[in-house]
Amino acid sequence: MDTKRYIAKHVIDLPRSGIRDFFEIVSKMKDVISLGIGEPDFDTPWHIREAAIYALEKGKTHYTSNLGLIELRRAISRYVEKNFSISYRPEDEILVTVGVSEALDIAFRALVNPGDKVMFHQPCYVSYHPSVTLTHGVAVPVPTFAKDNFALTAEALAAAWQPGAKILMLNLPCNPTGGTCNRAQLEAIAKFAVEKDLLVISDEIYSELTFEGEHVSIASLPGMQERTIFLHGFSKAFAMTGWRIGYACGPAPLIEAMMKVHQYSMMCASILSQEAAIEALLRGEEGMKTMREQYHRRRDLIVRRFNEIGLKCHLPRGSFYAFPSVEKSGMNEKDFALGLLQAERVAMVPGTAFGANGAGFCRACFATGYDQLIEASDRIDRYMQSLTSKR
């Protein structure tokens, strides 16, 4: 009996995740220094965990409003106003979701008609392209380049644009490249979005982890709030990846549309995660800044080492990813990553796991201890030297 015949065609056609394949290999090896874990190495600060424990003690185990606890939505509204200069009404412009992943999924399900074109900059987070495919949209990747430090430029957007383009997906700062856009670059993108009447979905999950300059949200620019869905969460800034809690903010009709999907598929995000999220927003700023300072130092260390080793790497202004070029090794990114893993037991994810534009690059996550970063870079150095001596 061939049970696979029951699987929907568009799911069969979904390519296997490049990360998953790499993970299968790494998980079978011992004593690997992994620079491939896209989450903070910190545990969630205790006071946030304790808030969830307290909520359990108080018997908070029931469904919440589909939109999320009103106290959390109020806290989100204040937080976004203060840190992003955008005003959203807690009552009908904010939706609490099961991670930004769910927010993205329901946004696409609420907005994408079959055949609608969705633009997104690439290399990008692994779920964007599949999310478009799953909703029967058409993915329109827009390349970003090392020469621009992987910022998205209006020129690249214009070159990639196609008639029928409906949505522009942004992730700034970007996983995997660490690229982000300054105000002027965002203004150019906003101008383009308005010209072409694009709806912007902006995933700003790494925004707090901006090390130099200001983080600007495109939704805060004139004329953009009415055509932007702002996505954010707690996973990276507050080390709450496993809690699965995030939020979407946007014009009430769009939030309502997303809520229609959410109410049937999820009902509501976990009440414990929501309670913990309130604590994070009210009292988590100090802890977040401490973590950010450490990421900053780690970034400086690993990027300097990559460049010393010969793996040209731009200094990412945000996120906790470095995206070095492996060109000097003479190998492609997959062979390099596998060779490094086998020879020196260091895991970096090949850039093509994040889209075709990732060719020639690997992603290194520096959310790990200094001693690990120092040891990993020494091992990569040895590996590079072994390659050059072979030639």
Place this chain on the structure above:
Amino acid sequence: MSPIIKLLLEGGSLTTAQMGQVLNLSEAEVNRQLDQLKKDRVLLGWRPVLNLADEDAGVVRAVIEVRITPERGGGFNRLADRISRFEEVESCFLMSGGYDLLVFVGGSSLQKVAAFVSEKLSTIEGVLSTATHFLLRSYKEQGFLLDVKAEENNRLKVAP
């Protein structure tokens, strides 16, 4: 706060060579800065943080609330300094509230600590009263939890 101090406070137990790598300084420069911090009395010294919960460790600790008479021209300083110099005194703090000095004391037995309080501490001219509290059990020492079993790192090795 100097970058070196910030790095030390992160508690990663890095070698000076590793600190140099992180801060992009030579190891010699790290050592030079550490020496300067010691000279400036910003960095006072190093002590290991130990779990002395084992009964065989032979350490009894107490916290003593001391009320003293402040002096003209010196306040509490002269007396606090004199008390602090005792070998038994681990820490000595001037506090707000119902007493003046909070003194952390260690000794090899309850009798030894009691003797220190009654014979050495209480007898100092200017000490009005003492209230001694013996430590029964420690849960956290200088930022380290005691009762934590080393958990296996169960993070995924690769994650998007």
